Amino acid sequence: MTDQPHGAPAAPTKARALRPRDAATLIIVDGSSGEPRVLLGRRRPDMVFMPGRFVFPGGRVDHADRQIKVEDDLGRGDLRKLMVGMKGTPSETRARALALAAVRETFEEAGLLIGAPLNGRQPAVHKAAGWQEFFATGYCPALARLRFFARAITPPGRPRRYDTRFFCVPADAIVHRVTVEDGELSDLEWHSIAQARSLPLPNITRVIIEDLGESIAAGLLHSGDVPVPFYHRRNGSFCRDLIGADANLD
Numbered sequence: 001m002t003d004q005p006h007g008a009p010a011a012p013t014k015a016r017a018l019r020p021r022d023a024a025t026l027i028i029v030d031g032s033s034g035e036p037r038v039l040l041g042r043r044r045p046d047m048v049f050m051p052g053r054f055v056f057p058g059g060r061v062d063h064a065d066r067q068i069k070v071e072d073d074l075g076r077g078d079l080r081k082l083m084v085g086m087k088g089t090p091s092e093t094r095a096r097a098l099a100l101a102a103v104r105e106t107f108e109e110a111g112l113l114i115g116a117p118l119n120g121r122q123p124a125v126h127k128a129a130g131w132q133e134f135f136a137t138g139y140c141p142a143l144a145r146l147r148f149f150a151r152a153i154t155p156p157g158r159p160r161r162y163d164t165r166f167f168c169v170p171a172d173a174i175v176h177r178v179t180v181e182d183g184e185l186s187d188l189e190w191h192s193i194a195q196a197r198s199l200p201l202p203n204i205t206r207v208i209i210e211d212l213g214e215s216i217a218a219g220l221l222h223s224g225d226v227p228v229p230f231y232h233r234r235n236g237s238f239c240r241d242l243i244g245a246d247a248n249l250d
Contacts, residue, residue, distance in 0.1 A: 023058060028112070030190055040054045042055075065101045070143055078146070108133075113175055113176040117138060145170065146168070148165060151243065
């Protein structure tokens with residue numbers, strides 16, 4: 001029993017903030033026509049999180065992503081930066097799983113495969129449907145050409161919260177294409193930076209697009225030595241920190 005007066009309204013309870021879930025996104029840049037273009041797709045209007053907005057392919061990390069072995073691995077500097085500020089116990093396996101999630105989600109949503117031929121090798125059998133379909137194409141994932149580009153945590157109060165790592169990869173890393181039907185993304189098209197600015201983008205995607213344009217202009221897009229911007233909220237304010245390979249892992 002409480003000491004609240006009979007008939008008095010209950011005191012409002014403060015809702016617990018959702019814990020951000022690990023997620024990853026792949027920014028594919030096509031420079032073959034002169035002016036660089038990026039692949040963006042529109043999220044279905046019936047989706048709870050960012051309906052109708054144009055985004056890069058991506059999604060949350062699955063448990064199976066930690067079990068996939070790769071031969072063409074991420075660069076050491078990228079692995080190190082991915083572990084900076086990682087919630088829980090940082091590890092290369094978790095860092096690698098982020099990149100693998102970006103590759104898998106791009107395959108599932110856009111039908112584009114970043115990988116290398118299996119050449120007769122038999123991969124371990126995985127129960128996850130996405131990886132089963134990936135390996136069935138005759139390819140295994142390859143991460144060597146991915147670069148960790150940015151990190152962003154969804155602000156509190158949203159229906160979904162993600163701790164998202166953005167990776168960049170050149171379009172000529174695409175080794176195979178399959179048809180995707182009834183996926184989460186529609187209107188998948190290549191857009192220049194200027195064209196992308198006119199689309200209905202989530203705020204963070206708009207920020208990343210501007211970072212992308214600056215990196216392309218400076219010729220630093222695929223450099224592994226550049227600090228990675230990290231967007232998040234601190235004491236209610238929007239912050240942009242930089243993650244370098246020499247940063248503390250705490």
